[in-house]
Amino acid sequence: MREITIRRVRPEDVERIAEIEALCFPAAEAAQQEVFKERIAAFPDCFFVAEIDGTLAGFINGCITNSAVIYDELFHNTRHHIPDGKNLTVFGLDVIPQYRNQGIAAQLMKHFIQTAKDTGRQSVLLTCKEHLVHYYESFGYVNNGVSESTHGGSQWFDMTLLLH
Known part of the structure; x- marks a missing residue:
């Protein structure tokens, strides 16, 4: 198995990142390159990539909020x-x-959850489609x-994944 580096x-x-997003989400849901530029500038500590042999294979990103749920404006405006x-x-x-089915998504998620714990967050929030509910429940959501x-x-x- 090849070594996966999370950074x-x-x-x-x-x-x-914008290319990967376009491969993974329908156009109506995919964030555009300009949005990713804004996110990287606003919350780089909440944005991680997975590399395999120097190739960017995936990523995870999100912001920090006091809201108990993700609301649509969070996706579009980094001031939130x-x-x-x-x-x-x-x-x-x-x-x-x-690169799917090689544990990359799981490693990214575990790294993200550990980041949330290390920075004293109370929970990790996400939204997903129905067919992915079981997958995220496997992490404790x-x-x-x-x-x-x-x-x-x-x-x-x-x-919701409660951290304490």
Whole structure:
């Protein structure tokens, strides 16, 4: 098995990140390169990439909030990031198709959860589609039901991982 390196995002990663996002999400849901530039500038401590043999294979990112759920405006405006907030959000966990089923997403998620613990957060929040609820439950997330989020015109489920 090849070695997976998890590291903090760098500004020069932005083009590849946007390409990966476009592979992983429908156009209506995918963040654009300009949005990723803003996120990297606003919350680089909440944005990690996975590399295999020097190739960017995936990433995880999100902001910090005091909200108990992810609301749509969080995706679009970095001013909602509250650096000393209590909850870390997951905006996206992306792994390009040829690198899936190799544990990369799990390593990214575990790193993200550990980051939340290390920085004193109370919980990690995410929204996901119904077919992924079970996957996130395997990390300890609890399904709180259908989200009010309508990001990209899809139905999402609110998931919460309490850290203490």
